[in-house]
Amino acid sequence: MKASLLAVPRGFLSLLTGMRVTLTQFFKPTVTVQYPWQTLKMPARFRGHIELIVDPENGRYRCIACKLCERACPSACIVVDGAKLEGEKKKSVTHYELDFTKCSLCGECIEACPSDAIRFSKAYNLASTNRNEYDYDLMKTPGPEEKRP
Numbered sequence: 348m349k350a351s352l353l354a355v356p357r358g359f360l361s362l363l364t365g366m367r368v369t370l371t372q373f374f375k376p377t378v379t380v381q382y383p384w385q386t387l388k389m390p391a392r393f394r395g396h397i398e399l400i401v402d403p404e405n406g407r408y409r410c411i412a413c414k415l416c417e418r419a420c421p422s423a424c425i426v427v428d429g430a431k432l433e434g435e436k437k438k439s440v441t442h443y444e445l446d447f448t449k450c451s452l453c454g455e456c457i458e459a460c461p462s463d464a465i466r467f468s469k470a471y472n473l474a475s476t477n478r479n480e481y482d483y484d485l486m487k488t489p490g491p492e493e494k495r496p
Contacts (some may be wrong), residue, residue: 383472393466394452397425399443399485408486409464410440419459424449440464446483447473453456 380387399408412429428442445447475481 349452389469389471393467393469393471394454395470396447396450396452396473396483397445397456397465397485398468399440400464400466408440408443409462410443410460411464412420412438412440413461415459415461416456416465418438419455421453422449422451422457443485445483445485447483 395477399410401407402409410429411425412427414427417425417427424446426442426444427440429438429440431438452467454467457467473481
């Protein structure tokens with residue numbers, strides 16, 4: 348009998364504590380973002396899929412097709428091909444493919460690249476229901492100003 352009488356004030360105290368938390372949260376401003384019309388600013392350290400960097404001096408990709416990124420990738424999701432073009436001192440990349448379904452975004456490929464030719468992109472809205480849309484040919488990937496199909 349005594350235990351049940353002590354349970355009533357404890358229950359009432361618990362109810363008051365819950366109501367205080369509820370009222371505190373009720374009067375705070377909302378933080379809802381009306382997606383897709385509004386988006387949050389992505390942090391500077393955000394990691395999207397990798398992308399090739401274009402050399403601003405000559406307008407070509409910096410990649411020299413050394414395949415170090417391909418060998419460093421633990422997921423084996425990168426395929427690189429290259430050829431030595433006439434009049435060029437180094438090899439040039441001809442095919443750079445990324446299977447984003449396998450990529451773990453570890454950054455090993457970026458660290459292994461001797462010519463700083465790849466980086467993480469800032470693209471984050473890449474949802475799809477088709478698995479084939481995640482096989483990126485980075486030589487044909489549209490820039491940030493272009494839209495993906």
